[in-house]
Amino acid sequence: MAQSLSTATVTRLYQYFQIFKAARGSGLEHVSSEVLSGKLGIDASSVRKDLAGVASGVQKLGYCVSPTLYALEDFLGIHNTKEAFLVGVGSLGRALLGYRGFAESGLDILAAFDVDEERIGNTIAGKTTLPLSKLTNLVQRLNVKIGIITVPADAAQSIADLMIASGMIAIWNFAPITLTLPADIIVRNENLAAGFSLLSYELKRLLEQTKESEDQ
Amino acid sequence: MAQSLSTATVTRLYQYFQIFKAARGSGLEHVSSEVLSGKLGIDASSVRKDLAGVASGVQKLGYCVSPTLYALEDFLGIHNTKEAFLVGVGSLGRALLGYRGFAESGLDILAAFDVDEERIGNTIAGKTTLPLSKLTNLVQRLNVKIGIITVPADAAQSIADLMIASGMIAIWNFAPITLTLPADIIVRNENLAAGFSLLSYELKRLLEQTKESEDQ
DNA sequence: TAGATTGTTAATCGATTAACAATC
DNA sequence: TAGATTGTTAATCGATTAACAATC
Numbered sequence: 001m002a003q004s005l006s007t008a009t010v011t012r013l014y015q016y017f018q019i020f021k022a023a024r025g026s027g028l029e030h031v032s033s034e035v036l037s038g039k040l041g042i043d044a045s046s047v048r049k050d051l052a053g054v055a056s057g058v059q060k061l062g063y064c065v066s067p068t069l070y071a072l073e074d075f076l077g078i079h080n081t082k083e084a085f086l087v088g089v090g091s092l093g094r095a096l097l098g099y100r101g102f103a104e105s106g107l108d109i110l111a112a113f114d115v116d117e118e119r120i121g122n123t124i125a126g127k128t129t130l131p132l133s134k135l136t137n138l139v140q141r142l143n144v145k146i147g148i149i150t151v152p153a154d155a156a157q158s159i160a161d162l163m164i165a166s167g168m169i170a171i172w173n174f175a176p177i178t179l180t181l182p183a184d185i186i187v188r189n190e191n192l193a194a195g196f197s198l199l200s201y202e203l204k205r206l207l208e209q210t211k212e213s214e215d216q
Numbered sequence: 217m218a219q220s221l222s223t224a225t226v227t228r229l230y231q232y233f234q235i236f237k238a239a240r241g242s243g244l245e246h247v248s249s250e251v252l253s254g255k256l257g258i259d260a261s262s263v264r265k266d267l268a269g270v271a272s273g274v275q276k277l278g279y280c281v282s283p284t285l286y287a288l289e290d291f292l293g294i295h296n297t298k299e300a301f302l303v304g305v306g307s308l309g310r311a312l313l314g315y316r317g318f319a320e321s322g323l324d325i326l327a328a329f330d331v332d333e334e335r336i337g338n339t340i341a342g343k344t345t346l347p348l349s350k351l352t353n354l355v356q357r358l359n360v361k362i363g364i365i366t367v368p369a370d371a372a373q374s375i376a377d378l379m380i381a382s383g384m385i386a387i388w389n390f391a392p393i394t395l396t397l398p399a400d401i402i403v404r405n406e407n408l409a410a411g412f413s414l415l416s417y418e419l420k421r422l423l424e425q426t427k428e429s430e431d432q
Numbered sequence: 433t434a435g436a437t438t439g440t441t442a443a444t445c446g447a448t449t450a451a452c453a454a455t456c
Numbered sequence: 457t458a459g460a461t462t463g464t465t466a467a468t469c470g471a472t473t474a475a476c477a478a479t480c
Contacts, residue, residue, distance in 0.1 A: 006447075010417050014410040018394050032461065039394055043449050048463060059456045060460050077416040095311030096408070101392050105409035106416060145419065170419045172412065176317050178234050178255055186422060188415040190408070192312070193321035194230040196388065199404040200293040200322060201226050203361065203386045206402060222471075248437065259473050264439060275480045276436050 005053070010076075012050050015040055017072040023065050032062030078106045083144050084172070087159050088151035089114040089122070089129050092174055092192075096150060098125040110144065132162075139166040146170045153177040221269070226292075228266050231256055233288040239281050248278030294322045299360050300388070303375050304367035305330045305338070305345050308390055308408075312366060314341040326360065348378075355382040362386045369393040 005013075019039055023031050033051070037044040048057070055071040057063045073079055086093055089112050096102075097112055112129045114120060122129045130138070138144070147163035149156050149171060156175030163171060170186040173179055176193050221229075235255055239247050249267070253260040264273070271287040273279040289295055302309055305328050312318075313328055328345045330336060338345045346354070354360070363379035365372050365387060372391030379387060386402040389395055392409050 004421065005417075007414060008447080010414050011410060014407070014413050015394050018392060022393065034461080039396065044461095045450070045464090046448060048461090049448085052463065057462050059454080059462050061456085062461070076413045077420055078413075082416055082419070091311045091314040095307045098307040099408065101409045102412065105412055107409075107412050146415070169422065170415055172415050176234060177238065178231050180255065184422075186415060186418045188411060188418075190411050191230070192315065192406070193317045193323075194227060195404060195406050196318065196321055196323050197230050197292045197294075198223060198226050199362070199386055199388050199402060200298055201221075202402045202404075203298070204293055205220065206385065206400075224471080250437080260437095261440090261474070262472060264437090265472085268439065273438050275438050275478080277480085278437070 009050055012040060012042075012046075013054065013072060014076060016047070016051065017069070017076060017078075020063075020065055020069040020072060024069060028065055030058070030062040030064055031068075033057070035062070076106075078104070081106050081108050082146060083108050083110050083142070084146035084148055085110060085135065085139065085144050085168075086112045086127075086148040086150060087114070087132065087135070087163070088112075088149060088155075088175075089116075089119045089124070090150060090152075093150035094124050096148065096174075097127050109148065110142065111138070135162065136166040139163070139168055144168065146172065149173045149175050151175055225266055228256060228258075228262075229270065229288060230292060232263070232267065233285070233292060233294075236279075236281055236285040236288060240285060244281055246274070246278040246280055247284075249273070251278070292322075294320070297322050297324050298362060299324050299326050299358070300362035300364055301326060301351065301355065301360050301384075302328045302343075302364040302366060303330070303348065303351065303379070304328075304365060304371075304391075305332075305335045305340070306366060306368075309366035310340050312364065312390075313343050323362075325364065326358065327354070351378065352382040355379070355384055360384065362388065365389045365391050367391055 016036060019036060020031060033044040033047040036047045051057065051063065054075045055063060055068040084107060086096060086109050093112060097109060102109065109127060112124065112127055113132045113135050114129050115132045119129050120131050145168055147168045149159050151159050153175045156173060156177050157179055160171055160173070160179050160181060164181065164185055171181070173187060173189050176191050179187060181187055232252060235252060236247060249260040249263040252263045267273065267279065270291045271279060271284040300323060302312060302325050309328060313325060318325065325343060328340065328343055329348045329351050330345050331348045335345050336347050361384055363384045363386070365375050367375050369391045372389065372393050373395055376387055376389070376395050376397060380397065380401055387395070387397070389403060389405050392407050395403060397403055
């Protein structure tokens with residue numbers, strides 16, 4: 001098996017993919033590591049190292065747009081659609097069900113689940129909301145491996161446990177809570193409030209810096 | 217000025233905050249670095265190093281829940297509400313406007329903006345949608361520093377440029393595109409599709425591993 | 433007191449950057 | 457050919473982990 005890449009590297013590969021997609025849209029034929037490194041604010045040799053395992057460049061020109069884009073899409077699993085179920089049809093759940101970006105990223109949310117009688121039976125972006133009691137059976141019948149959690153924080157752990165008991169092995173958690181799960185389960189936490197804290201921390205630092213230099 | 221902390225460290229501080237909040241809910245009085253490290257899957261000395269700059273622990277007991285929680289909230293800016301404007305009232309924009317988690321994270325989205333006549337005037341979770349043409353004037357009058365971008369990818373760069381020209385200094389970008397911005401602007405990209413790619417990459421690796429061991 | 437846990441230093445590990453030969 | 461850019465190795469940098477004295 002190929003060596004494991006860090007989260008940071010895979011995130012950058014996704015950014016290269018975005019840039020190559022935009023480059024194709026602009027009709028460019030080549031993009032150099034120098035240009036890519038400028039956009040991401042990192043060293044050009046990092047870019048070359050990242051891309052070395054995925055695509056190959058052409059000396060004097062850089063990376064050819066079409067083949068590199070294809071190779072990145074392949075690596076990121078965009079050509080290979082993966083099915084998922086979503087639990088929790090609140091405002092965030094509905095937003096994810098209606099998000100068009102997923103289709104072109106290889107994610108297909110087959111159906112949504114909820115415990116609220118009012119929500120059951122509703123269709124959002126072509127996906128029906130089913131009662132949570134049907135989750136286990138459908139996970140097993142359709143062999144769905146990925147669960148998306150968009151329930152409130154206090155319900156998230158029990159939903160995660162249910163998903164795992166049903167046979168799911170990967171969880172994409174949008175609830176603002178740190179889940180306790182077996183080590184062999186793949187989890188990714190997408191905490192919007194935590195994301196804002198990062199922005200807020202940097203902003204605080206910038207404002208302090210400005211204030212300090214004014215005080216001098 | 218205190219030394220800058222890495223994104224990884226600030227993200228972990230947010231996770232500690234979540235765990236301490238849950239601990240308070242369960243009536244616990246202390247949490248040790250050992251317990252925290254177990255939940256995050258990192259070394260206990262990392263936890264102690266992270267917390268050293270923010271709170272102080274008690275030997276033999278660990279970290280006292282109430283004062284540590286307060287210190288973390290303070291550090292993460294949760295006590296100090298920050299105002300923002302959001303541009304793009306599509307499904308994701310509406311989900312963010314209605315997201316309750318932000319209120320308890322120190323973010324207050326004052327208003328939303330859009331170019332679509334149909335959306336202007338609508339109120340979502342108490343926030344009115346205004347025409348984009350009013351953005352610059354309101355940013356300056358209310359001195360709003362943070363802009364949230366939830367428009368489609370092809371409109372995101374021009375919205376970011378407009379926000380910066382209006383005087384904003386921090387951008388939280390949800391559009392799936394790598395923005396080109398001045399170096400002194402704070403940007404955080406929250407790319408949902410990229411997040412899924414990370415999960416998808418790990419899942420692919422796990423399945424390959426399982427297959428390999430079966431083949432032996 | 434003995435035991436448990438912090439705070440901190442030193443050691444290790446991994447990721448990023450610099451440098452440069454290869455080459456188109 | 458000369459110039460530009462990749463691919464890769466070595467050097468640097470920073471983050472994580474291990475170890476342990478301090479101490480409640």
